[in-house]
Amino acid sequence: MAKPDIEDLKQKLRRFADARDWTQFHSPKNLAMALCGEAGELAAQFQWLTEAESANPTGKALRQIKDEIADVQLYLIQLADKLDVDIHKECARKLRDNARKYPVKKSKGNAKKYTDL
Amino acid sequence: MAKPDIEDLKQKLRRFADARDWTQFHSPKNLAMALCGEAGELAAQFQWLTEAESANPTGKALRQIKDEIADVQLYLIQLADKLDVDIHKECARKLRDNARKYPVKKSKGNAKKYTDL
Amino acid sequence: MAKPDIEDLKQKLRRFADARDWTQFHSPKNLAMALCGEAGELAAQFQWLTEAESANPTGKALRQIKDEIADVQLYLIQLADKLDVDIHKECARKLRDNARKYPVKKSKGNAKKYTDL
Amino acid sequence: MAKPDIEDLKQKLRRFADARDWTQFHSPKNLAMALCGEAGELAAQFQWLTEAESANPTGKALRQIKDEIADVQLYLIQLADKLDVDIHKECARKLRDNARKYPVKKSKGNAKKYTDL
Numbered sequence: 001m002a003k004p005d006i007e008d009l010k011q012k013l014r015r016f017a018d019a020r021d022w023t024q025f026h027s028p029k030n031l032a033m034a035l036c037g038e039a040g041e042l043a044a045q046f047q048w049l050t051e052a053e054s055a056n057p058t059g060k061a062l063r064q065i066k067d068e069i070a071d072v073q074l075y076l077i078q079l080a081d082k083l084d085v086d087i088h089k090e091c092a093r094k095l096r097d098n099a100r101k102y103p104v105k106k107s108k109g110n111a112k113k114y115t116d117l
Numbered sequence: 118m119a120k121p122d123i124e125d126l127k128q129k130l131r132r133f134a135d136a137r138d139w140t141q142f143h144s145p146k147n148l149a150m151a152l153c154g155e156a157g158e159l160a161a162q163f164q165w166l167t168e169a170e171s172a173n174p175t176g177k178a179l180r181q182i183k184d185e186i187a188d189v190q191l192y193l194i195q196l197a198d199k200l201d202v203d204i205h206k207e208c209a210r211k212l213r214d215n216a217r218k219y220p221v222k223k224s225k226g227n228a229k230k231y232t233d234l
Numbered sequence: 235m236a237k238p239d240i241e242d243l244k245q246k247l248r249r250f251a252d253a254r255d256w257t258q259f260h261s262p263k264n265l266a267m268a269l270c271g272e273a274g275e276l277a278a279q280f281q282w283l284t285e286a287e288s289a290n291p292t293g294k295a296l297r298q299i300k301d302e303i304a305d306v307q308l309y310l311i312q313l314a315d316k317l318d319v320d321i322h323k324e325c326a327r328k329l330r331d332n333a334r335k336y337p338v339k340k341s342k343g344n345a346k347k348y349t350d351l
Numbered sequence: 352m353a354k355p356d357i358e359d360l361k362q363k364l365r366r367f368a369d370a371r372d373w374t375q376f377h378s379p380k381n382l383a384m385a386l387c388g389e390a391g392e393l394a395a396q397f398q399w400l401t402e403a404e405s406a407n408p409t410g411k412a413l414r415q416i417k418d419e420i421a422d423v424q425l426y427l428i429q430l431a432d433k434l435d436v437d438i439h440k441e442c443a444r445k446l447r448d449n450a451r452k453y454p455v456k457k458s459k460g461n462a463k464k465y466t467d468l
Contacts, residue, residue, distance in 0.1 A: 005121045005205040012212055020219060021226040025282050029163040029171035029384075033281040035189070036387045039156035040274015042196075043149045043394070047267040048259050050402070051144035055199065062200070069197055070211035072152070072189070073204055079159075080186055082172065083179070087190055088122040094187035095129055102137060109138040142399050146267075150398040153270045157391015160277070164384040165376050167285070238356045239439040246446055254453060255460040263397040263405035269423070273390035276430075277383045285378035289433065296434070303431055304445035306386070306423070307438055313393075314420055316406065317413070321424055322356040328421035329363055336371060343372040 006087050010077050017078070028082050035075040042068035123205055127198050130191060145199050152192040159185035240321050244311050251312070262316050269309040276302035357438050361428050368429070379433050386426040393419035 017023050045065050046054045057065055080087045134140050162182050163171045174182055197204045251257050279299050280288045291299055314321045368374050396416050397405045408416055431438045 005123045007122070009205065009208050009212075012209075016212060016216065019221045020224045022224075024226070027168035027171050028174075029166060029168045030281055032160045032163045032171075033277050033380075033384055033387070036156045036160040036384070036391070037274045037278030037281060039153045039189075040271040040277075040387075043153040043267050043274075044271035046146040046149045047264055047271060049146060051146045054144050054146035054149075057145075057200065065200065066202055066207045067211065069193065069202055069204060070207040072156075072193055073208050074211065076186065076189055076193070083174065083182065085183055085186055087186060088126070090183045090187040091126050091190050092129075094184065094191065095126075095133060099133065104136050107137045107139075109141070147398055150263075150267055150270070150394050153267070153274070154391045154395030154398060157270070157388045157394070160384050160391075161388035164381055164388060239358070240356045243439065243442050243446075246443070250446060250450065253455045254458045256458070258460070261402035261405050262408075263400060263402045266394045266397045266405075270390045270394040273387045273423075277387040280380040280383045283380060285380045288378050288380035288383075291379075291434065299434065300436055300441045301445065303427065303436055303438060304441040306390075306427055307442050308445065310420065310423055310427070317408065317416065319417055319420055321420060322360070324417045324421040325360050325424050326363070328418065328425065329360075329367060333367065338370045341371045341373075343375070 004088065006077060009074065010081050013074060013078050014081070026078060026082060028079055031075055031079040031082065035072060035079060038068055038071040038075060042072060121205065123194060126191065127194050130195050131198070134195070143195060143199060145196055148192055148196040148199065152189060152196060155185055155188040155192060159189060238322065240311060243308065244315050247308060247312050248315070260312060260316060262313055265309055265313040265316065269306060269313060272302055272305040272309060276306060355439065357428060360425065361432050364425060364429050365432070377429060377433060379430055382426055382430040382433065386423060386430060389419055389422040389426060393423060 017026060042065065045057070045061060045068065049057075077087065079085075134143060159182065162174070162178060162185065166174075194204065196202075251260060276299065279291070279295060279302065283291075311321065313319075368377060393416065396408070396412060396419065400408075428438065430436075
C-alpha cells in the first residue's frame with residue numbers, strides 16, 4: 001500500500017530535526033527564508049538557458065536541479081508541518097479555486113488569463 | 118488505499134494545463150521563475166514578524182500562507198514533471214545524504230553545521 | 235565632482251558585457267531571474283541567524299554578504315538599463331508615494347501599516 | 352553638482368524610517384527577506400513572457416516593473432546601510448574581480464563561463 005508521499009517525508013524530517021536538536025532554528029520565518037533561498041538557487045540553474053534548452057538539462061546541471069527540487073520540497077513540508085497546514089488538501093482546494101477562476105472556455109491558450117495563477 | 122499525494126496532484130495538474138492549452142507556457146525555465154515568485158510571496162508573509170510571531174499566524178494571514186504554500190507546491194510538481202524528476206525519490210535520497218553530511222554527534226544543536234542543508 | 239553612482243556603474247556594466255558579447259544573454263527576463271537568484275543567496279546568509287545576530291556579521295559571512303549585495307545591485311542596474319528605467323528617479327517617486335501612503339501620524343511604530351511598503 | 356545617487360536615497364530612507372519609528376523592524380534579516388519578496392514580485396512580471404517580449408513591457412506592466420525595481424533598490428540600500436556596506440565600492444570591486452574571472456578572450460559569447468557571475 002502506497003503511503004502518502006508528503007506524510008512519509010514529514011515523519012522523516014521530524015525525526016531528522018529532533019535527533020539533531022534543530023527544531024529550535026525551525027521557526028516558520030526561518031523556514032520560509034530558507035525555502036526562498038533554495039527557490040533562488042533552483043531558478044539560477046535556468047537563468048541563462050533558453051526555454052527550449054531548459055527542457056533538457058543533463059549531467060551535472062540535472063543533478064543540481066534534482067538537489068534543489070528536493071531542498072525546496074523538504075523546506076516546504078517542514079514549514080507546513082510547523083503551521084499545521086495539510087499541503088495536499090490546500091493544493092486540491094487551490095486547484096478547484098483555479099478551475100473556477102480560469103474556466104476552460106475563456107482561458108484556452110491565453111497567457112494573460114494566467115497572470116496570477 | 119492512500120494514493121501517493123504528489124502523483125495525484127501531478128495528474129490533476131496535467132489535466133488542468135492540457136484543458137487550457139497552457140503547456141506551451143510551462144517550460145522548466147518559466148516554471149522555476151514562477152516558483153521563485155511564489156516563494157517570495159510566501160516569505161513576504163513573515164518578513165516583519167518576529168520568529169515567535171511567525172509560529173501563530175491567524176485569519177487572513179494564515180489563509181494567504183496556505184495559498185502560497187499551495188502555489189509553491191503546485192509549481193514544484195509541474196517543474197519536476199516536465200523534467201521527469203521523481204520528487205519523493207529525490208527527497209528521500211537527499212535526506213540520506215544529509216544524514217551522512219550532518220552526523221547526529223557533530224551536529225546536535227549546532228546551527229553552523231546547518232548552513233547548507 | 236561626484237558622479238552619480240548608478241550611472242557610473244551602468245556605464246561600466248555596458249562596457250563589461252559588450253567586451254564579452256554577453257548582451258545576447260541579457261534579456262530583462264533573464265536578468266530578473268538572475269537577480270532573484272542573487273536575492274535568494276543574500277537571504278540565505280541570514281536564514282539561521284536571530285535578528286540581533288544578523289546585525290553583526292563578521293569575517294567570511296560579511297564578505298559573502300558584500301558580494302551578494304553587489305550582485306543584486308549589478309543585476310538591478312542592468313535590468314533597469316535594458317528597460318530604460320531611471321532607478322534614482324523611480325526610487326525618489328516611490329518614497330514620495332510611500333510618504334503619502336504611510337503618514338507619520340498613523341504609521342508611527344506600527345508594523346501592520348508596513349505590510350506592503 | 353550631482354550628488355551620489357545611492358547616498359541621497361540612503362539619507363532619505365533614514366529620515367523616512369526614523370519619522371515612523373520603523374527602524375525597530377529593520378534588522379538585516381528582515382530587510383534581506385523583504386528584498387527577496389520584492390525580487391520575486393519583479394521576476395513574476397516576466398515569468399510568462401518570452402525573452403523578446405520581456406524587452407518591451409508597456410502600460411500597467413511597465414509601471415509595476417518600475418515599482419518593483421524601486422522596491423528592490425530601496426531595501427538593498429537600507430540593508431547595506433544597516434551593515435555599513437558601501438554599495439558603490441563593493442560593486443566596483445566586484446566588477447574588477449569579474450574582469451579577472453572572465454577574461455575577454457575566454458568568455459566572448461560564452462554563456463557557460465557566465466554561470467556564476
